[in-house]
Amino acid sequence: MAEDFSRTQNQLKLSNEEVLQKYVATEFECFSKEISAERSIPVPEEDLLAIHYLNIEQKFAFDLILNDALSGKLGAYFVDSPGGTGKSFLYKVLLAHIRSKGYIALIVASSGIVASNFLGGRTSHSRFKIPIEGGTNVKSLLSFQTSEADLIRASKIIIWDKAPIEDKSIIEALNYLLQDLCENKLMFGGKLVVFGGDFRQVLPVVPKGSRKEQVEASIVSCTLWDHFIKLKLMDDMRAKDDPGFINFLIRIGNGEEPTNAKGEVQIPRPMIVPYTSIEESLEVPIAHVYLEMSMFETDPFEMMKQTTLRPKNDLGQSSYSRQVNNRSFKLSLTRFMRE
Numbered sequence: 001m002a003e004d005f006s007r008t009q010n011q012l013k014l015s016n017e018e019v020l021q022k023y024v025a026t027e028f029e030c031f032s033k034e035i036s037a038e039r040s041i042p043v044p045e046e047d048l049l050a051i052h053y054l055n056i057e058q059k060f061a062f063d064l065i066l067n068d069a070l071s072g073k074l075g076a077y078f079v080d081s082p083g084g085t086g087k088s089f090l091y092k093v094l095l096a097h098i099r100s101k102g103y104i105a106l107i108v109a110s111s112g113i114v115a116s117n118f119l120g121g122r123t124s125h126s127r128f129k130i131p132i133e134g135g136t137n138v139k140s141l142l143s144f145q146t147s148e149a150d151l152i153r154a155s156k157i158i159i160w161d162k163a164p165i166e167d168k169s170i171i172e173a174l175n176y177l178l179q180d181l182c183e184n185k186l187m188f189g190g191k192l193v194v195f196g197g198d199f200r201q202v203l204p205v206v207p208k209g210s211r212k213e214q215v216e217a218s219i220v221s222c223t224l225w226d227h228f229i230k231l232k233l234m235d236d237m238r239a240k241d242d243p244g245f246i247n248f249l250i251r252i253g254n255g256e257e258p259t260n261a262k263g264e265v266q267i268p269r270p271m272i273v274p275y276t277s278i279e280e281s282l283e284v285p286i287a288h289v290y291l292e293m294s295m296f297e298t299d300p301f302e303m304m305k306q307t308t309l310r311p312k313n314d315l316g317q318s319s320y321s322r323q324v325n326n327r328s329f330k331l332s333l334t335r336f337m338r339e
């Protein structure tokens with residue numbers, strides 16, 4: 001690379017000293033590219049202020065982790081909590097407070113959709129260059145002389161959302177990567193790493209594997225698991241006004257809800273919209289989710305926070321969830337174009 005550089009600069013008729021100076025400057029600029037991009041991530045005021053809204057469990061976790069990050073303590077946390085208990089909310093407040101002090105806080109997740117929920121979020125695969133499949137002897141392919149490696153070295157904290165879906169070998173590969181990058185044998189190279197997730201959601205994929213094999217492949221079976229500080233968030237913040245629904249979800253997640261011979265659970269009657277006609281079966285849920293469209297007329301982005309979930313990977317034009325989406329989209333469009 002230096003030779004190529006020198007050849008190009010010779011064509012510009014620069015002295016050797018000038019070539020060297022330009023080479024160093026270009027290299028430095030290249031090395032610091034990732035770091036300056038990371039430093040330019042905005043810190044939303046609302047994420048800083050959200051510290052005042054943390055519930056007791058979130059505040060406990062926040063204080064512990066922030067204190068460790070600012071005092072440069074090494075270690076690993078695992079935030080174990082059911083969906084909706086405010087893990088992402090906690091991460092956003094942590095990221096904002098650490099970044100506002102000028103430090104680098106990295107956040108990764110296994111999937112792009114989850115990563116895009118966070119400012120500066122990246123997939124773990126793209127950030128650490130660890131092959132997605134995992135397996136024995138899996139190793140990061142990250143080159144140590146790159147700006148990406150510099151960025152990881154410079155980070156104060158690494159947060160990894162939805163970690164239970166990862167194969168344990170990937171978590172172990174992160175440990176080796178950080179040890180190599182930081183040139184020591186400390187756990188995670190002496191970095192503070194926060195993993196989080198919900199074991200009721202998706203575990204690592206083991207083709208044709210049993211539940212036991214999935215657990216054996218997961219982070220709980222990794223060699224470092226016993227050294228993680230475990231934190232729990234149990235207060236459901238997503239459906240806090242609906243304790244019946246929360247308990248129903250928890251019972252399903254814990255495998256406590258009765259099932260029929262096919263292993264299916266019975267959805268309680270009040271949660272079901274009885275079928276009368278196709279029109280009504282579309283309109284009733286839309287009205288329930290979006291309440292009154294006029295609520296969004298001043299801020300269409302508010303509407304984006306209301307979502308409908310697709311129960312199946314059915315991409316057909318006629319699928320029910322697609323019809324609900326299309327209908328609500330058309331309704332909102334008509335409304336906004338009229339305004």
Ligand SMILES: Nc1ncnc2c1ncn2[C@@H]1O[C@H](COP(=O)(O)OP(=O)(O)OP(=O)(O)O)[C@@H](O)[C@H]1O
Pocket residue numbers: 053054055058081082083084085086087088089090198237238
């Ligand atoms: N302390 C809080 N005050 C107000 N709202 C909160 C608080 N914590 C979480 N929420 C809200 O509760 C909802 C669920 O929170 P969040 O998405 O952080 O949960 P989660 O544990 O990450 O869920 P999942 O595992 O499903 O991704 C969000 O709408 C979030 O804004």
